[in-house]
Amino acid sequence: MTFDYTSLRIAACDLNGQMRGKRLPTEFANKVEKGAVRMPVSALNVDIWGADIEDSPLVFESGDADGFLMPTGRGALPMPWLSSDAALVPATMLNEDESPFEGDPRRALERVLERYAARGWQVRAATEMEFYLVDDQKGLGPVSHPQTGRPLENTEVLSLAELDAFESFFDQLYQACDEMGIPAQSAIAEAGIGQFEIDIDHRDALEAADNAWLFKALVKGLARQNDMAATFMAKPFADDAGTGLHVHFSVVDAEGNNIFDDGSELGNATLLNAVAGCLEAMAASTLIFAPHGPSYDRMVPGAHAPTAICWGYENRTAALRIPAGPPQARRIEHRLAGGDINPYLHLAAVLGAAIDGIEREALAPAPIAGNAYEEDHPQLATSWADAIHQFENDAAIKRIFHPLLIENLVMTKRQEMRLLAQIEPEDVWKTYLETA
Numbered sequence: 142m143t144f145d146y147t148s149l150r151i152a153a154c155d156l157n158g159q160m161r162g163k164r165l166p167t168e169f170a171n172k173v174e175k176g177a178v179r180m181p182v183s184a185l186n187v188d189i190w191g192a193d194i195e196d197s198p199l200v201f202e203s204g205d206a207d208g209f210l211m212p213t214g215r216g217a218l219p220m221p222w223l224s225s226d227a228a229l230v231p232a233t234m235l236n237e238d239e240s241p242f243e244g245d246p247r248r249a250l251e252r253v254l255e256r257y258a259a260r261g262w263q264v265r266a267a268t269e270m271e272f273y274l275v276d277d278q279k280g281l282g283p284v285s286h287p288q289t290g291r292p293l294e295n296t297e298v299l300s301l302a303e304l305d306a307f308e309s310f311f312d313q314l315y316q317a318c319d320e321m322g323i324p325a326q327s328a329i330a331e332a333g334i335g336q337f338e339i340d341i342d343h344r345d346a347l348e349a350a351d352n353a354w355l356f357k358a359l360v361k362g363l364a365r366q367n368d369m370a371a372t373f374m375a376k377p378f379a380d381d382a383g384t385g386l387h388v389h390f391s392v393v394d395a396e397g398n399n400i401f402d403d404g405s406e407l408g409n410a411t412l413l414n415a416v417a418g419c420l421e422a423m424a425a426s427t428l429i430f431a432p433h434g435p436s437y438d439r440m441v442p443g444a445h446a447p448t449a450i451c452w453g454y455e456n457r458t459a460a461l462r463i464p465a466g467p468p469q470a471r472r473i474e475h476r477l478a479g480g481d482i483n484p485y486l487h488l489a490a491v492l493g494a495a496i497d498g499i500e501r502e503a504l505a506p507a508p509i510a511g512n513a514y515e516e517d518h519p520q521l522a523t524s525w526a527d528a529i530h531q532f533e534n535d536a537a538i539k540r541i542f543h544p545l546l547i548e549n550l551v552m553t554k555r556q557e558m559r560l561l562a563q564i565e566p567e568d569v570w571k572t573y574l575e576t577a
Contacts (some may be wrong), residue, residue: 146228150220151178151210153232155185156546157432157551158483159576162232163209173230176211182234182242186549189275189433189576194552199244208234208242215351221317222362231351240419243543246485250350253493253541256500261395264492267354269387271331271338271480272360273377274307277370281377281570284335284369293334296382303330304337310367314339316493323352333382346390346488353386353484375431375479376438376577377570383439383446384480388491389464390559393471398490401471408453408463408471410502415473416452417505418498418537419491420459423450423477427522427533428554429490430478434525434561435573439479447476448519450508458513477521481577485544486550493541529554 144334151173152162161184165173172178183199193200210232215570217228233251234242241248249355257264272286275291283292287306297303304311311328317326324342331338341352363369376383392400392415431437439446452461475491498505509516522528532538533551561569 146217146219146226147171148225148227149217149230150227151212151230151232153180153185153210153234154483154485155187156244156246156483156486156550157189157576158246158354158357158485159184159191160358161187167413172471174212175476176209176232176235178210178232179207180210181205182208182244183234185234185242185246185554186244188553188557189572190560192551197549197552198215199549208237209239213247213351215322218321218355219317220321221313221363222359222366223567231355243545244549245548246483246489247350249489249542249546250347250485250492252543253489253496254346256496258393262392262400264390264392265343266346266349266388266390266488267343267491268341268484269338269385270341270353270356270360270371270373271336271384271386271478272371273333273384274310274335274337274364274369274371275377275574277574281380281574292484296332296334297330298332300330304328307337310363310369313363313367314360315540317363318356321355321359323356323359324354324420327414331382333378333384336382336384343389343391346492349388350484350488357484360476369575372574372577374570374573375433375436375481377574379438385439385446385476386478386480386482387474387476388488389472390492390495390539391470398469399469402468406465406468408468412463412471412473412498413505414499414501414503415495415500416461416463416500417503418496419473419475419494420450420452421498421507422490422494422535422537422541423460423504424519424521425509425531425538426490426494428528428532428550429486430482430521431525432483432486432554433481433573433577434558435569436479436481437523437525440521440523445512446479448521449513449516450520451513451516451518452505453508453510453513456509456513459509460513463508473485481573490541494537497537497540525554529558
């Protein structure tokens with residue numbers, strides 16, 4: 142690697158999607174490149190406040206053992222939200238014996254993708270990233286209009302005027318995405334006051350998760366640089382729209398052929414097997430799609446956040462949508478997740494369920510044709526506690542995730558649930574504003 146920066150950061154992703162790592166002088170570049178930077182593996186299994194998990198087997202029971210931070214191959218990336226010239230090296234965690242640390246969220250996705258690769262397949266994925274720009278100086282409130290200085294008051298869905306009002310911020314954001322290799326596409330004003338969405342183009346699924354992880358950090362950092370805050374909280378304002386994250390994925394074989402394509406508008410049996418797998422694992426995966434206590438404020442039927450376990454063609458009320466388009470572009474859109482997810486765990490859950498359905502040749506129910514909010518369908522877990530319980534005990538989850546990751550995530554979420562109950566409801570946002 143060649144570093145033209147004043148300092149380095151190397152970081153891996155913890156269970157809550159936060160960057161955990163070290164700041165190093167540039168003369169440590171060779172050490173970083175060789176994967177010789179050490180860090181306790183327990184750092185990837187801390188709670189939302191950054192504290193160790195009580196009774197975690199990764200801490201005192203094992204002597205809080207070190208692992209190694211191995212660069213992912215992305216290289217050194219600029220950090221445009223800092224005032225100094227600094228580089229970020231994304232990494233994954235290895236154990237002392239250089240085997241993958243199975244509690245690493247990025248490793249969870251790698252394990253799933255290995256099941257596709259064994260068939261000679263590659264998964265391509267794209268994300269739709271929603272977020273709010275907010276003012277958090279005197280409580281949590283709408284962001285101010287950059288030209289008038291007055292707080293925004295109205296919903297401006299698909300408004301060019303609202304996008305143009307924040308032109309300076311979006312110019313910086315697109316330039317920074319280009320510098321970091323994040324393929325940002327269209328931006329729109331969303332349904333919430335000060336809410337926006339940017340689409341990230343299709344890439345290999347692991348790269349897509351990397352892009353989503355980096356994008357969240359970038360948006361938050363640049364917002365602060367512009368005297369605002371950005372949040373991916375699932376429901377920052379009780380009376381306004383929730384924040385979602387939709388993912389589109391397709392699968393191609395070694396010749397580049399879409400494995401879901403049979404030349405028709407409906408897709409083939411493999412598509413239906415994947416749909417069935419996604420549906421079967423959906424309720425037990427709620428903890429991945431809604432990982433925090435406040436996530437469940439968004440999961441309200443009829444509020445443009447699908448809660449019914451069903452699928453359909455060109456139906457945005459369903460949890461799974463098969464978009465229209467040329468048969469060779471046949472794909473699945475998974476519409477459940479909030480913006481507060483961990484991108485690696487999210488894609489691992491979605492793609493793991495799909496390949497599980499394909500491997501078992503699972504049978505999908507009939508697609509719906511109406512409003513899923515008005516029909517009787519199985520539902521997601523309705524509470525954080527129920528979501529934790531289902532994730533811990535479900536057979537499909539155990540086919541997707543390593544036992545160590547299941548154990549760590551369950552312990553983490555139970556600790557967070559206990560501690561969050563001690564915080565006054567009006568102050569909960571302070572925990573999640575920029576950690577979600």
